[in-house]
Amino acid sequence: MGKLIGIQGISMSTYFDPKRVEECNREKRCPVVTVSRSFGANGSQIAELLAESLTVPCFGYSMLDGIVREAKSDKYLMSLIDERAPGPLEDWIHAMFTKGEVSQAGFYRRLIKTVIAIAEGGGVIIGRGAHLVLANNPKVFRVRIEGSLEICAQRVAERENIKLKDAKERIFKVDNERKLYVRELYKRCPHQRAHYDLVLNSDCLTPETAVEIIIFTMEKMGYYVPGSELIKQQNL
Numbered sequence: 001m002g003k004l005i006g007i008q009g010i011s012m013s014t015y016f017d018p019k020r021v022e023e024c025n026r027e028k029r030c031p032v033v034t035v036s037r038s039f040g041a042n043g044s045q046i047a048e049l050l051a052e053s054l055t056v057p058c059f060g061y062s063m064l065d066g067i068v069r070e071a072k073s074d075k076y077l078m079s080l081i082d083e084r085a086p087g088p089l090e091d092w093i094h095a096m097f098t099k100g101e102v103s104q105a106g107f108y109r110r111l112i113k114t115v116i117a118i119a120e121g122g123g124v125i126i127g128r129g130a131h132l133v134l135a136n137n138p139k140v141f142r143v144r145i146e147g148s149l150e151i152c153a154q155r156v157a158e159r160e161n162i163k164l165k166d167a168k169e170r171i172f173k174v175d176n177e178r179k180l181y182v183r184e185l186y187k188r189c190p191h192q193r194a195h196y197d198l199v200l201n202s203d204c205l206t207p208e209t210a211v212e213i214i215i216f217t218m219e220k221m222g223y224y225v226p227g228s229e230l231i232k233q234q235n236l
Contacts, residue, residue: 030122031056031224032140033214034131036196039174040152040167043145044126045207046214051124053211055226059118061127068110129182131195141223143214144196151203197221 031054037043044060051058059067115133118125119140131142147155149168157167193199198217202210219225 030120030139031218031226032119032122032134032137033124033218034134034140034142035124035126035145036129036131036143037127037145038147038152039171039178040156041145041147041202042155042207042210043202046145046202046210047124047126049207049211050214053215054122054124056122056124058124059126064111064114064125064128067114068107127178132182135195139223141198141214141218141221142196144193144199145202145210146199147202 033047033050033054035043035047035050037046047060048058111128112133115125115128115130119134119137131140131144134140134142149171152171153164153167156162156170157164160167160170162170198214200210200213205213215225
């Protein structure tokens with residue numbers, strides 16, 4: 001359940017089923033974490049492992065985009081998303097898109113609604129400025145994963161089998177694209193520390209250790225972590 005799930009062969013309505021949300025709220029099994037990351041900092045891998053540990057789905061940015069596009073043609077799916085993101089949000093969302101191309105504005109509106117809907121049922125959400133959309137939701141834990149240019153470049157060079165110089169150029173390009181995306185959509189800087197509950201430098205951390213730190217911090221800050229109550233009872 002916690003693994004990154006592809007868009008094909010899946011019923012997207014499953015994630016917005018009111019019964020699933022009701023069960024989630026009743027059993028408290030719906031931790032929500034947003035993961036923002038710099039390119040090469042192992043953010044996506046950390047997010048996947050974190051979702052597995054929290055027993056919730058992991059929504060990569062490509063999956064988010066897939067849900068948003070599918071919602072345009074699937075009236076049932078869109079109705080479920082709208083149900084989770086009620087009417088009063090419309091004015092706020094509409095105010096963000098008074099300019100620009102109409103179809104793009106429509107995509108952005110559905111994206112914001114989808115992120116809000118996902119938060120109702122729990123999940124780890126990667127990128128797309130989800131930490132800003134859910135900034136006022138008290139159950140959302142917001143994480144930023146960063147790394148030094150040298151270490152991130154080494155990872156990218158090994159992963160993509162390219163030269164170190166090319167890896168650095170790719171990091172600059174991808175990180176700049178992500179920054180421009182968030183600024184265009186939310187009129188905010190994605191790297192501002194105040195937008196996060198935890199900022200990690202992954203240079204000296206394995207993905208597994210990073211997950212342990214995130215979960216430890218969540219527990220200390222009072223966020224729900226599946227299994228934490230059982231562990232506390234055993235230690236009494």
